[in-house]
Amino acid sequence: MFYKGLIEKYRKFLPVTEQTPIISLHEGNTPLIKARNLPTQIGLIGEIYFKFEGMNPTGSFKDRGMTMAVSKAVEARSKAVVCASTGNTSASAAAYAARAGVKCVVLIPEGKIALGKLSQAVMHGAEVLEIDGNFDDALDFARELSVKYRLTLVNSVNPFRIEGQKTASYEICESLKQSPDYQFMPVGNAGNITAYWKGYKDYNKAEPSKYALPKMMGFQAAGSAPIVEGRPIAKPETIATAIRIGNPASWKTAEEARDESRGVIDKVTDDEILEAYRIVAATEGIFCEPASASSIAGLIKYVRQGYFKNNEPIKVVCVLTGHGLKDPDTAVATAVKPKKVKANMKDIIDAIGL
Numbered sequence: 108m109f110y111k112g113l114i115e116k117y118r119k120f121l122p123v124t125e126q127t128p129i130i131s132l133h134e135g136n137t138p139l140i141k142a143r144n145l146p147t148q149i150g151l152i153g154e155i156y157f158k159f160e161g162m163n164p165t166g167s168f169k170d171r172g173m174t175m176a177v178s179k180a181v182e183a184r185s186k187a188v189v190c191a192s193t194g195n196t197s198a199s200a201a202a203y204a205a206r207a208g209v210k211c212v213v214l215i216p217e218g219k220i221a222l223g224k225l226s227q228a229v230m231h232g233a234e235v236l237e238i239d240g241n242f243d244d245a246l247d248f249a250r251e252l253s254v255k256y257r258l259t260l261v262n263s264v265n266p267f268r269i270e271g272q273k274t275a276s277y278e279i280c281e282s283l284k285q286s287p288d289y290q291f292m293p294v295g296n297a298g299n300i301t302a303y304w305k306g307y308k309d310y311n312k313a314e315p316s317k318y319a320l321p322k323m324m325g326f327q328a329a330g331s332a333p334i335v336e337g338r339p340i341a342k343p344e345t346i347a348t349a350i351r352i353g354n355p356a357s358w359k360t361a362e363e364a365r366d367e368s369r370g371v372i373d374k375v376t377d378d379e380i381l382e383a384y385r386i387v388a389a390t391e392g393i394f395c396e397p398a399s400a401s402s403i404a405g406l407i408k409y410v411r412q413g414y415f416k417n418n419e420p421i422k423v424v425c426v427l428t429g430h431g432l433k434d435p436d437t438a439v440a441t442a443v444k445p446k447k448v449k450a451n452m453k454d455i456i457d458a459i460g461l
């Protein structure tokens with residue numbers, strides 16, 4: 108059957124009716140790709156799968172939530188949507204708003220947005236305001252705009268976002284025909300870990316013997332790790348700008364996901380993130396953005412510290428939340444530079460080392 112996006116596919120699990128106008132770019136249905144090299148390389152007994160959310164229409168998982176949030180905004184006759192963003196939410200909101208014909212206002216932290224994401228927001232015609240502050244400041248303003256001026260807030264505090272995003276767990280369960288034992292993922296504003304946990308619980312409730320609950324393993328960047336530190340971080344810093352967040356809106360529900368699943372929320376350094384970013388690109392052929400690689404960095408850290416004690420083979424999913432092309436600057440700045448050669452065959456052969 109012709110795939111028409113996640114609302115059509117999972118209609119009965121989502122708060123939509125026949126009257127809801129569906130604004131879709133055929134998001135969801137992203138590949139679950141089995142790692143060929145990583146388990147041996149890092150010494151993990153079992154299977155690793157990448158849920159490659161970079162394959163969504165705007166290149167990140169945000170589209171799952173945005174198809175729901177914007178469809179419901181149009182149903183409620185909202186004339187404009189607003190969000191604060193480290194980049195991906197703004198790209199997604201701008202695209203879905205353009206398709207729906209509603210105005211989109213985005214507030215972004217000055218100078219910290221990856222180039223691909225900014226190019227999307229401006230191309231889709233959003234009103235982009237770079238504010239002189241960080242993501243957490245921007246979210247305060249976006250909330251105020253939604254309350255005082257009745258713009259629809261499409262950050263993940265909008266419950267329809269979480270509803271849309273939980274479908275990623277459904278897809279993983281369907282692909283594996285069981286749930287994974289562990290799920291590793293980045294944590295920023297903490298909506299996505301909240302959404303995945305909700306999705307896994309839905310499947311577990313429907314068929315507990317088939318879909319056991321996975322352990323949720325969330326990772327923040329070391330310079331932006333409020334949940335790990337147990338306090339808001341006033342000046343969050345990390346190369347993984349997507350998760351440069353000091354006071355996550357879904358803090359409490361992220362802790363619930365961690366505790367109910369008997370998982371962890373921990374941190375990884377920028378060096379560990381960059382190492383994982385390069386490994387998955389160079390040995391699995393998958394290019395994700397730095398924030399996404401924190402899931403793999405977390406897995407590598409936990410294998411190295413001997414977390415997986417018994418030698419039972421396990422099934423692990425790493426969520427790769429956004430595409431590497433979102434942030435070409437970090438790729439070019441941190442990878443080996445192209446060699447410059449004269450335009451003759453001898454120099455080319457010498458450079459290749461044949």
Ligand code: F0G
Binds near residue numbers: 196297
């Ligand atoms: N990975 C990427 C690529 C992201 O863009 C984000 C969040 C996360 C992970 C973390 O997800 O916030 O649900 O815990 N990006 C938001 C944005 C904040 O504005 O695009 P989370």
